[in-house]
Amino acid sequence: MWEYSDKVFEYFKNPKNMGEIENPDGRAEVGSESCGDLMLLTLRIDKATDTIKDVKFKTFGCASAIASASVLTELAIGKTIDEALKITNNDIIRELGGLPNAKIHCSVMGQEAIEAAVNNYRGIETVIHEHEEGTVICNCFGITDKTIEKAVREHNITTVDEITRYTKAGGACQSCHLDIQDIIDKLNNE
Amino acid sequence: MKNLIYVDNNATTRVDDKVMEAMLPFFTELYGNPSSMYPFALCSKAPIDKAREQVAKFINAERSDEIIFTGCGTESDNMAILGALKAKPDKKHFITSSVEHQAIHILNHSLEKMGYRVSRISVNEEGLLNLDELRNEICDDTALISLMWSNNETGVIFPIEEAAAIAAEKGIPFHTDAVQAAGKVEIDVQKTGVDLLSISGHKIHAPKGVGALYVKRGTRLRPFLIGGHQEHGRRAGTENVPGIVGFGKACELAGEFIEDEVNRVGALRDKLESEILKRIPDTSIVGSREFRTPNTTNIIFKYVEGEAILLMMADEGICASSGSACTSGSPEPSHVLSAMKVPIGVAHSAIRFSLSRYNTDEDVEFIINHLPPVIERLREMSPLGSNRR
Numbered sequence: 001m002w003e004y005s006d007k008v009f010e011y012f013k014n015p016k017n018m019g020e021i022e023n024p025d026g027r028a029e030v031g032s033e034s035c036g037d038l039m040l041l042t043l044r045i046d047k048a049t050d051t052i053k054d055v056k057f058k059t060f061g062c063a064s065a066i067a068s069a070s071v072l073t074e075l076a077i078g079k080t081i082d083e084a085l086k087i088t089n090n091d092i093i094r095e096l097g098g099l100p101n102a103k104i105h106c107s108v109m110g111q112e113a114i115e116a117a118v119n120n121y122r123g124i125e126t127v128i129h130e131h132e133e134g135t136v137i138c139n140c141f142g143i144t145d146k147t148i149e150k151a152v153r154e155h156n157i158t159t160v161d162e163i164t165r166y167t168k169a170g171g172a173c174q175s176c177h178l179d180i181q182d183i184i185d186k187l188n189n190e
Numbered sequence: 191m192k193n194l195i196y197v198d199n200n201a202t203t204r205v206d207d208k209v210m211e212a213m214l215p216f217f218t219e220l221y222g223n224p225s226s227m228y229p230f231a232l233c234s235k236a237p238i239d240k241a242r243e244q245v246a247k248f249i250n251a252e253r254s255d256e257i258i259f260t261g262c263g264t265e266s267d268n269m270a271i272l273g274a275l276k277a278k279p280d281k282k283h284f285i286t287s288s289v290e291h292q293a294i295h296i297l298n299h300s301l302e303k304m305g306y307r308v309s310r311i312s313v314n315e316e317g318l319l320n321l322d323e324l325r326n327e328i329c330d331d332t333a334l335i336s337l338m339w340s341n342n343e344t345g346v347i348f349p350i351e352e353a354a355a356i357a358a359e360k361g362i363p364f365h366t367d368a369v370q371a372a373g374k375v376e377i378d379v380q381k382t383g384v385d386l387l388s389i390s391g392h393k394i395h396a397p398k399g400v401g402a403l404y405v406k407r408g409t410r411l412r413p414f415l416i417g418g419h420q421e422h423g424r425r426a427g428t429e430n431v432p433g434i435v436g437f438g439k440a441c442e443l444a445g446e447f448i449e450d451e452v453n454r455v456g457a458l459r460d461k462l463e464s465e466i467l468k469r470i471p472d473t474s475i476v477g478s479r480e481f482r483t484p485n486t487t488n489i490i491f492k493y494v495e496g497e498a499i500l501l502m503m504a505d506e507g508i509c510a511s512s513g514s515a516c517t518s519g520s521p522e523p524s525h526v527l528s529a530m531k532v533p534i535g536v537a538h539s540a541i542r543f544s545l546s547r548y549n550t551d552e553d554v555e556f557i558i559n560h561l562p563p564v565i566e567r568l569r570e571m572s573p574l575g576s577n578r579r
């Protein structure tokens with residue numbers, strides 16, 4: 001059993017801003033049913049000031065996915081879209097009083113959702129790196145060995161820190177750091 | 191704690207009071223080491239022999255010295271497979287199924303690293319074994335066949351007697367993981383003709399930390415745990431005397447309860463299942479309803495995720511389990527459901543209910559009354575389903 005914080009339980013049982021805004025100004029769906037996590041975010045935006053007036057979410061996923069989405073909506077309401085884009089998964093984790101390592105990807109999904117929904121409002125298409133090839137090395141961000149290898153080759157990377165800067169991999173729970181280092185070492189020894 | 195409705199008996203079971211009673215003296219009064227050389231030690235040796243008889247009788251082994259006590263079902267499985275493979279060092283092919291318990295499913299990876307070729311016999315959408323494939327996979331290099339008797343996630347039963355006969359015809363030793371079958375279907379090692387069979391204590395109301403491996407006389411098996419001469423030199427390590435005594439008692443009781451399991455528990459399971467299907471739309475059962483242990487049902491609640499269901503149910507005091515632990519967002523749910531070609535998305539929505547002799551009609555009533563609002567609430571939160579735009 002995961003050790004969830006009381007806050008995660010509270011948001012899971014009584015989520016805030018659950019639902020879907022009719023004719024939203026911004027809309028995004030991130031994750032996928034096959035990954036067991038899918039989140040739909042809809043925004044109402046005051047166009048004169050670019051301020052987020054209302055946010056609603058719907059989530060197919062575990063308790064932490066639902067709680068992360070709910071916290072995200074609270075963080076986003078009242079912010080300008082530029083401010084909202086600065087919300088990170090760490091903000092979500094902090095609001096939730098922490099997340100188990102294996103569930104950090106839920107908070108990442110929240111960050112991706114607000115980005116994608118704002119992009120949608122601005123008419124920008126979001127490229128979602130869903131189902132990349134290879135095996136997932138960093139579960140938090142869903143980054144595969146292929147992506148990491150590519151980054152190592154393109155930027156002559158020698159440290160995990162650099163990988164995190166370029167790909168996000170390793171930027172949350174850190175349990176993938178050894179595996180990332182293995183990939184870096186392997187390529188640099190070739 | 192509020193009222194507990196425990197329907198996760200394939201995970202573990204409550205220790206029977208009579209089992210507990212049988213074990214107690216061996217903690218504080220008769221605590222001698224059976225290997226020691228004084229009469230006090232004998233007080234803990236004879237009860238092990240009795241337990242061995244009880245286990246042998248439960249699975250209808252010809253002789254009680256065909257029973258080796260182990261630390262758990264996983265150890266029994268590992269010991270059977272590694273021990274039998276080691277006994278035939280020139281053969282490098284192992285046949286099993288695609289839906290085995292982790293104890294074998296994960297062991298397969300190690301075997302492959304050790305240079306073995308592993309064939310995983312497929313199952314159909316009902317979870318039933320493809321016997322033709324089994325026949326075709328056997329070759330001169332095959333060292334061992336291991337197929338589970340019944341599946342932990344779905345309860346689906348394999349035709350062990352037929353499979354064992356196929357193995358016997360080719361002279362290949364046959365192991366079955368009967369951990370989930372014991373106490374739920376009748377187990378007769380002589381009639382089914384298996385060479386090796388694993389069972390576990392805590393699935394049949396004995397405590398955790400004790401299991402057994404049946405090794406038919408004449409079956410070649412190298413020891414797994416190396417050390418002392420315990421268990422006739424086949425499994426080193428000081429005997430878990432209280433656990434073994436409890437396990438023996440539990441086997442005796444399981445033999446007595448098997449009719450209750452099939453009839454009363456089976457009827458409860460059927461009611462639970464049919465009422466859930468009736469009261470909650472977009473639900474379906476995973477696996478064959480015909481060839482299944484009487485206590486298990488695995489139900490898909492479309493559009494909602496398993497862990498969320500479990501936590502909401504836990505809030506009502508209901509303990510069940512989901513086939514897939516949603517770990518680290520890895521998009522691999524249970525390998526069992528994948529092998530049964532349940533679409534990955536849907537497999538995240540599967541919940542297993544497993545009953546035991548301790549469950550009552552009230553338990554079932556409680557679940558069928560409290561579950562529908564839980565599912566409804568989670569479906570409201572879900573972007574999937576009929577309200578999808």
Ligand code: FES
Binds near residue numbers: 138141176
């Ligand atoms: S797996 Fe958590 S940071 Fe990579």
